Every structure is written in structure tokens, then in C-alpha cells.
Amino acid sequence: MARIFNFSAGPATLPFSVIQQIQEEMADYRGEGMSLIEMSHRSKTFDALTVEAEARIRRLMGFSDDYQTLFLQGGATGQFAAVALNLGRSGGTADYVDTGSWSAKAIKEADKLNVPVRTIASSKETTYNHIPKFEWADDASYLHITSNNTIYGTQFQDFPDTGNVPLVADMSSDFYCKRFDPNKFALVYAGAQKNAGPSGVTMVIIRKDLLERCKDDIPTILNYKIYAEKNSLYNTPNTFGIYGVNLVMKWIEDQGGVDAVEKNNRDKAGILYDKLDSSDFFTPHATEDSRSLMNVTWRLPNEDLEKAFIAEALKHDLSGLKGHRSVGGIRASIYNAMPKEGVEALVDFMGEFERKNG
Amino acid sequence: MARIFNFSAGPATLPFSVIQQIQEEMADYRGEGMSLIEMSHRSKTFDALTVEAEARIRRLMGFSDDYQTLFLQGGATGQFAAVALNLGRSGGTADYVDTGSWSAKAIKEADKLNVPVRTIASSKETTYNHIPKFEWADDASYLHITSNNTIYGTQFQDFPDTGNVPLVADMSSDFYCKRFDPNKFALVYAGAQKNAGPSGVTMVIIRKDLLERCKDDIPTILNYKIYAEKNSLYNTPNTFGIYGVNLVMKWIEDQGGVDAVEKNNRDKAGILYDKLDSSDFFTPHATEDSRSLMNVTWRLPNEDLEKAFIAEALKHDLSGLKGHRSVGGIRASIYNAMPKEGVEALVDFMGEFERKNG
Numbered sequence: 001m002a003r004i005f006n007f008s009a010g011p012a013t014l015p016f017s018v019i020q021q022i023q024e025e026m027a028d029y030r031g032e033g034m035s036l037i038e039m040s041h042r043s044k045t046f047d048a049l050t051v052e053a054e055a056r057i058r059r060l061m062g063f064s065d066d067y068q069t070l071f072l073q074g075g076a077t078g079q080f081a082a083v084a085l086n087l088g089r090s091g092g093t094a095d096y097v098d099t100g101s102w103s104a105k106a107i108k109e110a111d112k113l114n115v116p117v118r119t120i121a122s123s124k125e126t127t128y129n130h131i132p133k134f135e136w137a138d139d140a141s142y143l144h145i146t147s148n149n150t151i152y153g154t155q156f157q158d159f160p161d162t163g164n165v166p167l168v169a170d171m172s173s174d175f176y177c178k179r180f181d182p183n184k185f186a187l188v189y190a191g192a193q194k195n196a197g198p199s200g201v202t203m204v205i206i207r208k209d210l211l212e213r214c215k216d217d218i219p220t221i222l223n224y225k226i227y228a229e230k231n232s233l234y235n236t237p238n239t240f241g242i243y244g245v246n247l248v249m250k251w252i253e254d255q256g257g258v259d260a261v262e263k264n265n266r267d268k269a270g271i272l273y274d275k276l277d278s279s280d281f282f283t284p285h286a287t288e289d290s291r292s293l294m295n296v297t298w299r300l301p302n303e304d305l306e307k308a309f310i311a312e313a314l315k316h317d318l319s320g321l322k323g324h325r326s327v328g329g330i331r332a333s334i335y336n337a338m339p340k341e342g343v344e345a346l347v348d349f350m351g352e353f354e355r356k357n358g
Numbered sequence: 359m360a361r362i363f364n365f366s367a368g369p370a371t372l373p374f375s376v377i378q379q380i381q382e383e384m385a386d387y388r389g390e391g392m393s394l395i396e397m398s399h400r401s402k403t404f405d406a407l408t409v410e411a412e413a414r415i416r417r418l419m420g421f422s423d424d425y426q427t428l429f430l431q432g433g434a435t436g437q438f439a440a441v442a443l444n445l446g447r448s449g450g451t452a453d454y455v456d457t458g459s460w461s462a463k464a465i466k467e468a469d470k471l472n473v474p475v476r477t478i479a480s481s482k483e484t485t486y487n488h489i490p491k492f493e494w495a496d497d498a499s500y501l502h503i504t505s506n507n508t509i510y511g512t513q514f515q516d517f518p519d520t521g522n523v524p525l526v527a528d529m530s531s532d533f534y535c536k537r538f539d540p541n542k543f544a545l546v547y548a549g550a551q552k553n554a555g556p557s558g559v560t561m562v563i564i565r566k567d568l569l570e571r572c573k574d575d576i577p578t579i580l581n582y583k584i585y586a587e588k589n590s591l592y593n594t595p596n597t598f599g600i601y602g603v604n605l606v607m608k609w610i611e612d613q614g615g616v617d618a619v620e621k622n623n624r625d626k627a628g629i630l631y632d633k634l635d636s637s638d639f640f641t642p643h644a645t646e647d648s649r650s651l652m653n654v655t656w657r658l659p660n661e662d663l664e665k666a667f668i669a670e671a672l673k674h675d676l677s678g679l680k681g682h683r684s685v686g687g688i689r690a691s692i693y694n695a696m697p698k699e700g701v702e703a704l705v706d707f708m709g710e711f712e713r714k715n716g
Contacts, residue, residue: 004391008398011597019385019393026381027374033362033675035377037556037602040366040678073431073558074579077593081577109578193594198395200431200558200596219439220467221432222577235435236551238558239369240598244395317391320398 005342007332008320009150009295010173010194015337018247037240041233050232053246060249060258063182063205070204070224071232071242075191076102076172077109078202082222083144083168083187084110086214088117092139095165098122099131100149101326102170116141127327128152130290142166142186148174150194151324153297153331154290159184166210174294175203176252177336178262186210192241195294195335197248201241252336261336262293268334268343269293275347281358282350285329299329306330309353316349318342363700365690366678367508367653368531368552373695376605395598399591408590411604418607418616421540421563428562428582429590429600433549434460434530435467436560440580441502441526441545442468444572446475450497453523456480457489458507459684460528474499485685486510488648500524500544506532508552509682511655511689512648517542524568532652533561534610535694536620544568550599553652553693555606559599610694619694620651626692626701627651633705639716640708643687657687664688667711674707676700 006013029036032045039046054069063069072078083106088094093116096107104124110117120143121134131154136143143165148155150173159167159180166186175190182188187206193199206224214225220234227234232242255261273291276284276298285297300306306329310322323329334343364371387394390403397404412427421427430436441464446452451474454465462482468475478501479492489512494501501523506513508531517525517538524544533548540546545564551557564582572583578592585592590600613619631649634642634656643655658664664687668680681687692701 002391003386006392006396008396008401010594011396011398013396014393016385019396022395023381023384026384027377028361033360033677034364035372037380038364038366038369038371038377040369041557043366073433073436073596075431075593078431078577078579081579085577112575113577114575191594193597198596198598199399199594200599217470217472219436219443219471219577219580221436221439221580235433236368236549236557238431238556238596238599239551240556241558241596319391 002317004317004319005338005345006320007318007334007338007342007346009324009331009333011199012194012333012335013337014197014248015251018244018251021247022244036243039239041236041239046239047233049246050242053242053249054231056246056249056253057203058205060176060252061180061182066209067182067205067207068228070206070227071237072202072204072227073200073238074221075202076170076189077105078222079170079189079204080106080109081113082224083142083189084113084115085218085222086224087166087168087187087210088115088141089215090213091141092116092137093118094142094144095120095136095140096144097132097134097146098124099146099154100128100152102149103146106144106146106170127285128154129285130154130287131156136162136165138165140165142168144168144170146170148292148294150295150333151327153286153292153295155292155294157289174292176258176261177265177293179258192245194333197245198241201238201245203245264340265293265334265336268338268340269296271343271347272296272332272334275350279354281354285327294335295331295333297323297327297329297331303328305357308357312353313349316345318346318349360675362675362677363696363703364678365676365692365696365700365704367682367689367691369557370552370691370693371695372555372606373609376602376609379605380602394601397597399594399597404597405591407604408600411600411607412589414604414607414611415561416563418534418610419538419540424567425540425563425565426586428564428585429595429603430560430562430585431558431596432579433560434528434547435463436580437528437547437562438464438467439471440582441500441547442471442473443576443580444582445524445526445545445568446473446499447573448571449499450474450495451476452500452502453478453494453498454502455490455492455504456482457504457512458486458510460507460530461504464502464504464528485643486512487643488512488645489514494520494523496523498523500526502526502528504528506650506652508653508691509685511644511650511653513650513652515647532650534616534619535623535651537616550603552691555603556599559596559603561603622698623651623692623694626696626698627654629701629705630654630690630692633708637712639712643685652691652693654690654692655681655685655687661686663715666715670711671707674703676704676707
């Protein structure tokens with residue numbers, strides 16, 4: 001059928017030009033007589049692809065050579081353990097800001113692994129509808145934040161200067177959606193499947209001096225130092241995933257870089273939030289000062305109307321709008337690759353639905 | 359260019375019909391208006407795909423409902439830690455048979471994670487050219503074997519009955535290349551990228567009673583119990599990888615099942631070993647009683663000839679024949695998907711090369 005607008009939270013819509021390129025190159029990768037997915041990760045071609053992707057990711061946001069991009073597996077769930085085990089066993093407590101279910105899981109994981117953890121702020125009592133204020137300890141082993149909260153539709157609007165305390169961010173759901181100062185961060189990680197590529201590959205951008213903290217007594221698969229030394233090729237990586245991420249990052253470049261993508265994201269989110277703000281029928285979940293550019297969440301007057309909204313939307317080729325089971329309601333994920341036309345079609349439909357049912 | 363014969367050890371050649379199907383379905387997965395790689399892992403379509411793949415993998419080899427297939431990430435390297443941490447902390451020592459570099463890594467990993475380990479046999483002194491005899495302890499927490507050794511070209515010809523001691527096998531390089539008795543095994547694991555699909559997805563077939571051994575104090579990403587309870591969807595899996603594995607398993611079914619694939623593999627390996635045995639120019643590495651159906655390794659009279667062989671082969675569209683850096687020489691990986699014509703072309707070339715240089 002015709003391509004629909006897919007508002008899923010992740011895996012999520014990808015640039016159609018990237019999908020088409022993957023399709024074109026699938027059977028014979030650039031004249032090599034085999035598919036990319038059949039190609040040795042030790043081949044010159046794939047090695048060059050990894051080197052290209054590693055540098056492109058840093059270049060797009062201005063990360064210097066003091067940083068290195070790693071391509072790992074296991075998603076944010078793997079990183080919850082990796083961050084704690086690599087960085088959390090020297091210095092004081094590992095300080096966490098609790099801004100949603102995934103933050104809470106990160107905290108629980110570090111605690112389970114006997115890393116001293118402190119939750120320095122939480123918005124749990126208001127169903128995580130905002131990013132709370134927070135202060136960290138000067139001797140914290142690191143400060144961990146979740147920059148965007150997919151389920152609740154909140155996002156950090158700016159990032160703190162943490163001085164000597166390493167700032168660690170899970171950016172799985174807003175990776176490269178807007179400009180940020182890379183020098184504020186010691187480590188950024190993101191599962192690719194929301195804003196950067198296919199699922200099954202996890203990007204870690206780590207400041208290299210942190211590698212000295214990594215001890216050898218943890219599972220190899222979680223050891224940053226080993227993967228950094230081997231340029232992500234200690235064992236077989238998700239080759240298709242790295243290929244896909246590289247294409248999506250190239251697509252960002254082709255759009256004009258992160259700034260161009262950010263402008264488009266602000267336009268798209270603006271259209272949708274304007275609609276929510278101009279109606280009493282739709283009630284946004286996130287407070288205005290914490291709204292996400294990536295995931296927009298709202299409620300309708302009752303659950304029956306929400307069910308009808310989702311079902312009716314699907315008939316208009318607008319899919320993936322059901323809110324996460326833990327909060328209900330509606331969620332529209334409008335990642336980098338969601339075209340403005342998709343958001344406009346959604347807003348049109350919302351108007352129509354309100355007129356009929358409001 | 360035309361499709362070449364790819365003898366890489368992994369990622370490796372896949373059935374071309376599978377590659378073609380992936381290509382056809384890439385832009386619009388079965389009329390859903392989006393690519394499979396854009397689809398939520400919580401969608402009905404993907405959930406059904408996971409259920410189908412889980413059952414198909416068990417059915418193909420006759421694993422009963424007492425077992426469950428998990429789709430994880432991180433390859434064998436991840437499983438070295440997972441097996442040790444989930445199963446190795448109760449009972450006696452974890453007993454390992456050391457048949458190659460990957461076995462040695464598995465042993466080192468368990469030891470690093472403070473699991474009591476015992477190497478009960480090793481063929482290291484003869485450059486791992488055979489599968490040694492071994493005896494395990496009656497109270498071992500498990501017995502770990504590497505069923506096929508990619509680098510050295512050796513393979514277990516049969517599997518022991520270990521009674522109450524759980525038999526664990528790393529089958530990354532010979533997964534479903536031949537019939538075996540599933541009831542002998544407590545746990546089988548395999549990275550998909552050699553014989554079962556794209557890289558970045560790891561299959562674990564576990565007997566469910568073992569899940570009771572899994573404790574909660576280990577990284578979630580390595581916890582079998584959590585992933586079993588969530589049918590592999592605790593967090594976002596490698597969706598493309600699971601899709602690819604399912605297609606390759608379907609292809610095995612379409613070939614007539616594991617027995618048909620095994621017959622073809624024995625034919626292919628027979629052709630190649632006959633060539634090696636009938637020539638003084640080529641010297642096989644593995645002893646006759648331990649020869650692998652999947653990876654065939656041999657030497658030429660000197661390294662210059664080996665280099666020339668590899669370079670010349672490439673001109674005949676025979677790629678990936680360089681032996682692993684740790685042993686040198688030549689390696690031909692002839693996984694399930696390598697057509698008989700590929701092996702015949704290789705053997706023809708070997709004859710030609712010997713006539714010129716022998």
C-alpha cells in the first residue's frame with residue numbers, strides 16, 4: 001500500500017530515501033557481488049564504513065577527537081549496566097535525575113549491581129510531567145540524565161555545566177534532534193531505533209579519558225575500554241545497524257546538518273502544540289517548560305474517545321498513536337524523519353475528530 | 359557485478375532467495391505501508407513474527423515445549439558472560455572443553471567473573487587441530503563445549519550424554535548444519551551471522567527449568583529469566599535480525615529441513631576434503647576424526663603461495679578465503695547457504711592453481 005505516517009515511538013519512521021537506498025543496495029552492495037549483510041566485519045569495505053560512521057557522528061555535533069563513538073549492542077538497557085559498572089565504582093555516589101520509567105530502570109540497574117546510587121530529583125509524583133530542578137554532589141562518580149522521556153513527552157531544554165562531574169545522558173529518544181554543546185558531556189548513549197536507524201545497534205560517544213576508569217572484572221560485552229581499543233570490532237557488531245545509522249546520519253548532513261533538522265523539528269512540534277493549546281478537547285500531559293520536540297503526549301476527555309481517536313486515525317493512514325500503556329492517552333512521536341506533512345495531516349485529523357466528538 | 363562465491367567466516371553468505379525477499383519487502387513490508395525496520399516491536403505484526411521464529415527454530419530440530427528460543431544481542435561474547443553468570447554460580451565447577459580461541463575466551467570470561475571454572479581438556483598444544491577426549495565432574499554446574507571451531511576447522515562429530523550435568527554448546531558456526539539430538543542439551547546458543555542470518559542477533563535455546571537458576575544480581579541484558587518471561591521483548595530487540603533469521607529458518611524448511619541441508623553439507627565438504635586428501639600440495643589442518651562440515655582449513659607449501667592463492671582466487675570470484683590471522687593459511691567457510699556450485703568452482707580453481715604452482 002502507499003506509505004503511511006508512522007508515529008510509533010520506536011522502532012520508528014526513517015527517512016524514506018534511506019529506506020530506498022537500503023533496498024537498492026541490498027542484493028549487491030556497491031558492486032561487491034554480495035549483500036552488505038553477508039560481508040565480513042573485517043573486510044576493508046566494512047571497516048571503512050565503521051570509520052566513516054564513527055567520525056560522521058562526532059562531526060555532526062562537533063565532538064572533538066577527545067571523544068570516540070562506539071557501536072555496541074543491547075540498547076539503553078545494556079548501557080544502564082555499562083555506565084554503572086564502568087564509571088560508577090570510583091568516587092562518590094552515582095547521581096541520577098528520575099524523569100520517567102527509563103530513568104527509573106537505569107537507577108534500579110545501578111543499584112542492583114551494587115553501585116552506590118542517589119536519586120537527586122524526581123517528577124514521579126506528577127506522573128513525570130516535567131523535568132525537575134536538581135543539584136548533584138561535587139564528588140559524584142557521574143550525573144546521569146535521560147534527555148528525553150518517550151513515554152511522558154518531556155525533554156531537557158538545556159543541559160547543566162557539571163564541571164568535574166562527568167555528565168552522562170541517555171539520548172535514545174532525542175539523539176541529534178537539536179543542537180547541544182558536546183563539551184558538556186562525558187558520555188552520551190542512544191539506541192538507534194528511534195531517531196538514528198534500525199534497532200539493535202547502540203551508539204556510545206565517550207570522552208576518551210573516561211576509559212581509564214574501566215576495570216576488567218565486568219562482562220566484556222559491557223567494557224567500554226575493550227570496544228574502544230578495537231574500534232567497536234572486538235566481536236561481530238550489528239553490521240546492518242551500523243550501515244543504517246551511517247545512512248541516517250548522512251541524511252542529516254544532506255538536510256543541512258543538525259541545525260536544519262532542529263528547525264524542522266521545532267516547526268513540526270510547534271504545529272502540534274499549537275493545536276493542543278488552542279483546544280479544550282485535547283489536554284497535553286507535559287508542562288509547557290518541559291515539552292519534548294520528539295514525543296508529544298495528550299489526553300482526550302475519556303478513554304472511549306481515545307480508543308475511537310486511535311482507530312479513526314488509522315483509517316486516515318496515521319498509525320502508532322496509542323500512548324504507552326503506563327500513561328494511556330495519545331502519543332505522537334515526531335522524530336527527525338517524520339515529514340512536516342505527517343504532522344499537518346495529524347493536526348487536520350485532530351480538528352475533524354474534535355468537530356465530530358467535541 | 360554478478361554474485362560471487364563468498365567463503366567468509368562470518369558475516370557470511372546467505373541464501374540468495376532470502377536476500378531477494380528482504381530486498382522486495384524492504385520499502386513496504388507486506389502491505390503495511392512502512393518498512394519492517396520502522397515497525398514497532400510491540401506491533402501485532404512483529405509480535406507474530408517473533409512467535410513464529412521462536413517456534414520454527416525449535417520445530418526444525420525437534421526441541422520440545424520444555425525449551426524456549428530467546429533472541430538476544432551481543433553474540434557469543436555476550437553469552438560467555440550470560441552462561442557463566444546465570445548457570446555457573448550453583449553446584450561445582452563449570453567444566454569447559456577448550457577447542458579453540460573462542461572456547462578459550464569463554465573460559466577466560468567465566469573466570470574473570472569469579473565463576474569457578476575448570477578446563478577439562480584442551481587441544482591447544484596441537485594448534486587446536488582436533489576435538490580432544492574429555493570427562494566432566496558429576497557435580498559440574500554445567501559442561502560447556504564449542505561445537506564447531508571456525509578458526510581451526512574442527513567440529514564435534516557427536517555429543518555426550520551428560521545426565522544431570524547441563525550441556526551447554528556454543529553453536530555459532532554450525533547452527534543447524536546437521537541433525538543432533540536436542541534432548542542432550544540444556545542450552546544452545548549461536549550468533550546468527552554465520553549460519554542463520556544477519557549479524558547482531560543471538561539465539562539462545564534454553565531448557566526452561568534452568569531459568570530457576572538465574573539470579574537477579576546480574577546485568578539485566580544478560581538475564582535469561584527476564585528475557586524468557588518477556589518473550590525476548592523486554593526491550594527493543596534487533597528486529598531486522600529476527601526477521602532475517604526467521605527467513606533463513608524458513609529457507610531450511612523449504613530445502614526439506616535439517617536432514618536435507620545436512621546431506622548437501624556432507625556432499626560439499628566431501629568434495630573439498632577429497633581434493634585436499636588427493637593432493638600433497640594442500641595440507642589440511644584438522645585431523646580426519648574432527649573435520650568440520652562448515653569451515654575447511656588448509657595450508658599451502660609456503661606463505662607466498664598462500665598469498666598468491668588468495669589473490670588469484672579473488673579473480674575467479676572466490677572471496678573470503680584467507681585463513682584467520684592466528685593460524686594463517688586458507689579457510690573456506692561453506693555454511694548451509696553456500697551452493698554446491700561454489701565448492702565445485704573452488705575445487706576447480708585449486709586444481710588449476712596446483713597445476714601452475716605445484
